[in-house]
Amino acid sequence: MKPILSTEEVITLENIIEREGTSKAELMEHAGEFIANLAQGYDPKEVVILVGFGNNGGDGWVAADILQQRGAHVVVVTPVEPNEIPSALARHVARRTAGRDVTVVVGPSRDELAELLNKADLAIDAILGTGFHGAVRPPFSIWIPTLNEASVRVISVDVPSGLNSESGVVEDCCVRADKTATMIAPKIGLYSADGPQYVGDLVCGELYDRLDEVIDDVDHAAEIVEAGDLVEFMEPLPANVNKYSRGSVLIVAGSARYPGAAIMAAKAAARAGAGYVSVAAPDACANLIRMALPSIPVISLPSDTRGSFGAAARTTVCEIAPKYDCVLCGPGITTAAGSMQIVSGLLELDVPLILDADALNCLARLSIDGIDKTPELYRREAPLIFTPHHRELSRLLGDIPVDDLGTAIDAAQRIEWAVGSDNLVVVAKGATTAIVGVEKVLIPMAGPASLATAGSGDVLAGILAGTMATTHGEVNRWELLAAYGVAVHSYTGFAAAAEYGDRSVIATDLIDLIGEAMQLVENEAYKQLGLLNDGEA
Numbered sequence: 001m002k003p004i005l006s007t008e009e010v011i012t013l014e015n016i017i018e019r020e021g022t023s024k025a026e027l028m029e030h031a032g033e034f035i036a037n038l039a040q041g042y043d044p045k046e047v048v049i050l051v052g053f054g055n056n057g058g059d060g061w062v063a064a065d066i067l068q069q070r071g072a073h074v075v076v077v078t079p080v081e082p083n084e085i086p087s088a089l090a091r092h093v094a095r096r097t098a099g100r101d102v103t104v105v106v107g108p109s110r111d112e113l114a115e116l117l118n119k120a121d122l123a124i125d126a127i128l129g130t131g132f133h134g135a136v137r138p139p140f141s142i143w144i145p146t147l148n149e150a151s152v153r154v155i156s157v158d159v160p161s162g163l164n165s166e167s168g169v170v171e172d173c174c175v176r177a178d179k180t181a182t183m184i185a186p187k188i189g190l191y192s193a194d195g196p197q198y199v200g201d202l203v204c205g206e207l208y209d210r211l212d213e214v215i216d217d218v219d220h221a222a223e224i225v226e227a228g229d230l231v232e233f234m235e236p237l238p239a240n241v242n243k244y245s246r247g248s249v250l251i252v253a254g255s256a257r258y259p260g261a262a263i264m265a266a267k268a269a270a271r272a273g274a275g276y277v278s279v280a281a282p283d284a285c286a287n288l289i290r291m292a293l294p295s296i297p298v299i300s301l302p303s304d305t306r307g308s309f310g311a312a313a314r315t316t317v318c319e320i321a322p323k324y325d326c327v328l329c330g331p332g333i334t335t336a337a338g339s340m341q342i343v344s345g346l347l348e349l350d351v352p353l354i355l356d357a358d359a360l361n362c363l364a365r366l367s368i369d370g371i372d373k374t375p376e377l378y379r380r381e382a383p384l385i386f387t388p389h390h391r392e393l394s395r396l397l398g399d400i401p402v403d404d405l406g407t408a409i410d411a412a413q414r415i416e417w418a419v420g421s422d423n424l425v426v427v428a429k430g431a432t433t434a435i436v437g438v439e440k441v442l443i444p445m446a447g448p449a450s451l452a453t454a455g456s457g458d459v460l461a462g463i464l465a466g467t468m469a470t471t472h473g474e475v476n477r478w479e480l481l482a483a484y485g486v487a488v489h490s491y492t493g494f495a496a497a498a499e500y501g502d503r504s505v506i507a508t509d510l511i512d513l514i515g516e517a518m519q520l521v522e523n524e525a526y527k528q529l530g531l532l533n534d535g536e537a
Contacts, residue, residue: 001223013217025092035181046121050077054086057094058094060157082095122155123155155181166189176197183207225483282304314341322350329343331356331457332358343359390429463485
């Protein structure tokens, strides 16, 4: 796993590296060389480098010097003369570079800048760095739109200028990069809020050859999970397996209004590897679910007058739930009184449990001013996974604002830390999904925009349930199990988009691609571990 750092953590790490004997000046030289090497991958003849007032601009000046020496014609666009740059370190490299063959253009007009960019085959954005926040000011509020309007490839240094590297928020304008070369470690804002829209391809220059020795000396805002980290969930089926030893799942889901949620979750759990899946559903929709799922037993329970679980359903659910390796509760159950009773009853049992969708809304209603104020509601010994999207996460905490990755992580950590259990995992779903445990935050591979469709969350919940059941509770880190489920779900999105197009994917398309997605994750893992060549499948 690779660390993702906050802005403060990056500063702390740079200070540690400096104490270890590598100065910030050396890091700037390494950063400039890394950018120049990336730029050469485009084989540019005409390069425009836009620099700002700080050390981010210093990286650009170093890259300009190197690219010019390697045969490109380089123009550096700067807001002030090199002697007037306020950062001492950036001023030093700017003076050095300006004294060579690099062309320096100070404070160009919009038309002058547009003309320079139109002649170039590559632009490098080294305007604003990780310390930027708020609104972009002139002249950069003019430069950035001009750069975005030009038909030129763009590499951004560390962070696209205009993006808050902590929150991922863009207040007014931001560079749309083809590639972002972030330094030492990725920043959390590159994955949050507006970040993914502007970053392009993300590459990381570590710059420091002993990074592995010091990276753990700072806290990590999160960690990137790669396929190779998930290999423990890819064991082949043993020859003597049977439907029970493969793992069993009880899906408590559905209502007269939402029978499809139960169908999708149950089928996804079976596709994800569970050998025996049952559905407990209100009798108002049980027959419909039976017809849709001929291979899955459906347990019909009393319903209320609106077709949701009735008051008598709790007793049966709590009697049969301990017979299964995993229980998934929530898809399509509504927040009727009977559903709330089922949720509270399941939380009291010693069975691995996933609460999704309306089960989370029921839990929110059972609390006052947020579940973190009443952690006894969800404190338990057995594993527990919550799968809220941002609105559900907000409701769980009394309607606090949750609208991006950063606020989602903060909200999930409040839930985690209130109960203090390493068996609780919050899968905070979004454009970038965060898997939050009591000690770590994991970021698995994000899926495509095609996953933003009704029912996609039911499929993810089923994948998680099927995966949890196959482990029979023998898991060292539940966060990694959740990361595997999210990765598989993401790959189903890519596979479905390839077949149907981004705009045409619906949730049921994902289910029959789960097996293909699991194989894709496995292939990627084995490639990363050196056990599979690129041409093998």
